[in-house]
Amino acid sequence: MNKSWRWLAVIIIIVAVLAPLIPQLIWSFTFRWYFPSLLPGVWGTQAWEYVFSKSSRVGEGLINSLNLALVTSLFSIAVGLPAARALALYEFRGKSLVEWLLMVPIIVPGIVVIMGIHILFIRYRLTGTFLGVMLIHLIPCIPYMILVMSGVFANYGTALEDTARTLGASSLQTFWYVTLPGILPGLLVATMFTFLISWSQYVTTFLIGGGRIITLPLVLFPFIGGANHAAAAAISLVFVAPALAVLIFISRSLATESSIMGGFGRL
């Protein structure tokens, strides 16, 4: 593919991603906008003032969402990385059953699972707590982490680790100097998945959080379908911004890694 075609492709992708955000941006600065005007009749910053006010709880939701997405991602790595390696590189009894069970949270609608778990969480006093919401976010996150990373580990194999061991590296040194740099691109992609999955959870947060843990989707959803389009637009921009930032950061750090698609081998 020559250079100009590549640029065209890049431009199309950028437009496809950013174009839907432009009406949102306009809406967020609108005071009055009636059909059939092409642009708002009266501009205003009320929506943004509302977003930054304490009563909107957008700030609280943003911090909770960020914390939840980060902690959930870290736990997904802690649980998913060893599991992915085991599934990719070792044979053991019941392996295909484990693989199948891992797919279940992706296939079964979340609401079905949560109804059952909700009762347990009430019993263990986990409802309405950060820990409870984080645990419920882990359910859809861990399968994605394991699916992506088992593809990465299967691709990566053990030859380089074996080499490091024979050269005198302990298992910790081998992981730190050889395995981690090798799987890092795949790990970044998997972490991006878990971050965004946790970031966009609504039903799970709503039911387990019980209104005490407020995240951005919880703040945003009541406005959608409501009359205040301007506020909905402003909040949804706040909602999209970190996700876009994560996407851009990760795709930039992967720009030189052509092997990254290996991580999707199992998806």
Place this chain on the structure above:
Amino acid sequence: MTTVTLQHLTRRFGNVAAVNALSLEIQSGEMVAFLGPSGCGKTTTLRMIVGLLLPSGGDILFDGKSMLTVPTEKRGAVMVFQKHLLFPTLTIAQNVGFGLRMRGLPQNEIAARVTEMLELVHLPGFENRRAHELSGGQQQRVALARGLIIRPRVLLLDEPLANLDANLRLEMRELIRSIQQELKITSIFVTHDQEEAVMLADRVALMFDGVLQQFDAPRVFYERPLNAAIARFYRSENFLSGIKRGSQVETALGTLRVTSSDAQPDGPVLLTVRPEDVAIGAGPDNNRITAKVTAVVYMGTHTQLQLNVDGRAWRAEGPADFTAQPGDTLSVHLPDKRIWLLPTES
């Protein structure tokens, strides 16, 4: 300087013994080849020696000390694999210096020894390159330098020449041999190529199906193989059945005199002569048999003949100007000193 002793070393995968009761002793500074067709257990043996695979039974000793409970990184046995050679995220200098860095040596000492090692493998000035910028042969040499820099007790090479083209293979073979002789490291390499084993190794351990067949100097495999399968692996299928009585063997084609008559007891034997030892045309009058020519192939430096000897397919070599037609009957001489006796095949 380390001797390596394997005692009844066994490794089973399920019910199959990949390596079966392998016992041998490798002298300090010796270069040994594990030779055999693929799947004969030679790489499995290497992985057990280095500690990447646990044996199902038996013992591995370095200088008389059991290594079974010593983890890979503490054994001091370095393994050079045939592919996935270098760490892709590190520079060449970091690759070569890896083992020293893991041991916590100071940076300047590592740098000095890396430079020294890169010179030894004829790659001076390659410090800041990356693995993907190097050719296969260069990567192989870096992998060798990376292994040698930690001054291993034992150097293990898994098919080190398999992924190289013919010229590079020759060059690499000489490099490995000269470095091994200079540093006097006890070395084991795995190969399926019997010529490679002959040219590189002090002694060859030939394995079939996980069982050690013969452990000897390379020339012994040509001159005194222990059985027909070994002779066949060394590309000699010239066999003739007979009954040995003293220094004579009675065959369907006449009675032949043999020198090495104590190789087998009197009774049924399998007689063999290497293709290059079968004398075509003129020669002494004794020890002659008749053979039918089935094919003649001109090889440039010599002529290769395919013969039918008592219903068995033989090969022989004649001078380049030798002329014969398929269907001709030849009288060939088998020198009594070049006849070797094998047990009959069951």
